[in-house]
Amino acid sequence: MTNLLHCKTCGKNQTTPGVKLRKCSKCRGSAYCSPECQREDWPAHKKLCGDWYDKYRKCQDGAKHEGQLELITWVSEEEGVGFGASCFEDCDELKDTFETEFEGNLERFYKYRPHAFRWTCCGMPGDMDYGCDHHGTGSKPCSCDFCRMGKPLPERIYNKKPASRMGLNLPRGPDPRSFNTALAISAATGRSLFGMEM
Incomplete structure (x- = not known):
């Protein structure tokens, strides 16, 4: 054995x-x-x-990321970024900085450049900590506007594949646990005022 x-x-x-x-x-x-x-x-x-990133899981809304904090090392042609979610022309220099100055230490590099990472539970960049937009896969209700309004992510948003969401199979929602009449009205009003997609 x-x-x-x-x-x-x-x-x-x-x-x-x-x-x-x-x-x-x-x-x-x-x-x-x-x-x-x-x-x-x-x-x-x-x-x-x-895991080194356990201390970074908590979000501003009280939720916690349940996935892993992962360094972006792949190319996203759609966004024009590569290693560390940096522009193509900066990728080699940033990778060299990670390997030499930070000696491949992920936590030190995260403190230096948190948006070079992504949360695998929701596909949000590592520097976004307002909530975990998991759309129904987390142990607690999703706190995104769409789930609160009882709507799935619009096609334009769901089909867009930024570097932070590449390779992840994320649901569109809505998370049925999230609907709240008062928060739905607030989210709809706020999105309308700021010209955001409904």
């Missing part, structure tokens, strides 16, 4: 009599046979536990 679950500290595996292995409740990665083994491994494990 090649993928036998074993204790990270003492090496006991799931076939050892009397041993019940439990995975770390935070990262669900490393397994331990006892609280003592988990405590012993903690100084090393804490550097790897969880």
